[in-house]
Amino acid sequence: MARLFLSPPHMTGNEQRYIAEVFESNYIAPLGPMVTRFEQAICDYTQAPFALGTSSGTAALHLALRVSGIGEGDIVLASSFTFIGSVAAILYQQATPLFIDADAKSWNLSPELLELAIARAPKPPKALIVTHLYGQCAEMRRIMAICREHGIVVIEDAAESLGATLDGVHTGTWGDFGVYSFNGNKILSTSGGGMLVSKSEEAIAKAMFYATQAKEPTPWYEHKELGYNYRMSNVLAAIGVAQMEVLAERVTQRRRIFGWYQEALGEIDEIDFMPELPGAQGNRWLTTLTLGHSDPERVRTALEDHDIESRPLWKPMHLQPLFSGAEAVTDGVSEQLFSCGLCLPSGTQMTQEDVIRVSDIIRKVVV
Structure with missing residues (x-):
């Protein structure tokens, strides 16, 4: 594939x-x-x-x-x-x-x-x-x-x-x-x-x-x-x-892909997707999720073994060595997200079958 x-x-x-x-x-x-x-x-x-x-x-x-x-x-x-x-x-x-x-x-x-x-x-x-x-x-x-x-x-x-x-x-x-x-x-x-x-x-x-x-x-x-x-x-x-000329279609498709992931993985208790504020409509550039107990690195490497790219959520700037002396007002949210989160493939040429392929591998690791 x-x-x-x-x-x-x-x-x-x-x-x-x-x-x-x-x-x-x-x-x-x-x-x-x-x-x-x-x-x-x-x-x-x-x-x-x-x-x-x-x-x-x-x-x-x-x-x-x-x-x-x-x-x-x-x-x-x-x-x-x-x-x-x-x-x-x-x-x-x-x-x-x-x-x-x-x-x-x-x-x-x-x-x-x-x-x-x-x-x-x-x-x-x-x-x-x-x-x-x-x-x-x-x-x-x-x-x-x-x-x-x-x-x-x-x-x-x-x-x-x-x-x-x-x-x-x-x-x-x-x-x-x-x-x-x-x-x-x-x-x-x-x-x-x-x-x-x-x-x-x-x-x-x-x-x-x-x-x-x-x-x-x-x-x-x-x-x-x-x-x-x-x-x-x-x-x-x-x-x-x-x-x-096709940006509106691209946004619609990214949101559709997110919906497919929700259908495929939403019933798994330890998986939570990135929320959306009331009154907001994001473009769902990337479908992102957090895992309650499973190691996201295990999921990432399992996907990579099947030639599927994923990556961790952003490492917060206040944890970066470049900003080691910088002031920060934190309460642990971004550190928690970084420790348990993952970005999934979300390209607009993906099909529902592609999403199912990704989701089946995730399911095997976390369930």
């Missing part, structure tokens, strides 16, 4: 057509009409007023911090239960991370611990990076209210959650900035690249300035500030334009 990957790219057929248009126009370097078209497609879909295509999601997060004036010694609150790319940009700006644990209701940043972290911080935090984990929405209603009360800039790491909504509002559009990723394993893949969105035209214009080497508006290359080579390639944007 063919190997089942965790979340492989799923091309639609129009990618090559649009790439051919790029080559015919000779706009193969960064920037070009497809970048503008992709940015507009993201705005139309998410209702974000302004968007900027970037070389990666991490680049977009970095730009959001830079535009927000975050610098050396500033405190940036951040989800601990996340991927390193969510928080690396804090160090790029020589700022100080203060990590916040997840809650059991969403596996995302805990609003209760957010309030505690603000109270305990040695000085007022300037920004928050909140991750929408595995395509599921964080409790943005409470998080936004808390941050607005304290004047904290909210940056949403929606890298995994394009297509997810809470109360009908897309992740990435609640806060001051939102960030999407189009890495090879995301629900929308261009092989790489990211997108920064904001309600502020001025902020996006400033981000574009920094993303294009901070070149001053002169005929020659004049630089008064440090900039970056962070803009998206026109070739990758062409792939993104094609992928946007």
Whole structure:
């Protein structure tokens, strides 16, 4: 049988057509009409007023911090239960991370611990990076209210959650900035690249300035500030334009795959799936679960023996050696999830038979 990957790219057929248009126009370097078209497609879909295509999601997060004036010694609150790319940009700006644990209701940043972290911080935090984990929405209603009360800039790491909504509002559009990723394993893949969105035209214009080497508006290359080579390639944007045409179908299929897993494994007492908040509809980028008594590594290796890729849940940032000296407000939720959780293959080309194949192996290990 063919190997089942965790979340492989799923091309639609129009990618090559649009790439051919790029080559015919000779706009193969960064920037070009497809970048503008992709940015507009993201705005139309998410209702974000302004968007900027970037070389990666991490680049977009970095730009959001830079535009927000975050610098050396500033405190940036951040989800601990996340991927390193969510928080690396804090160090790029020589700022100080203060990590916040997840809650059991969403596996995302805990609003209760957010309030505690603000109270305990040695000085007022300037920004928050909140991750929408595995395509599921964080409790943005409470998080936004808390941050607005304290004047904290909210940056949403929606890298995994394009297509997810809470109360009908897309992740990435609640806060001051939102960030999407189009890495090879995301629900929308261009092989790489990211997108920064904001309600502020001025902020996006400033981000574009920094993303294009901070070149001053002169005929020659004049630089008064440090900039970056962070803009998206026109070739990758062409792939993104094609992928946007089927994004709604991809979200529907990921949720359908999750439903198949629930049907196949839901009656096993020790298995719990990642929850979804009331009023939320995640994109179920990955189907994730926790095991009550069985060792998730035994399950992972059993699946690997059958050429099926799976992986542990994210190791919390406050446990990473890179952040050994960082402050964190925790209550053990993310550590528990890391110790007993697993991500299952969830690619949109999976069939129900594929899900049953995976589930049968899991059942043999845990039952």
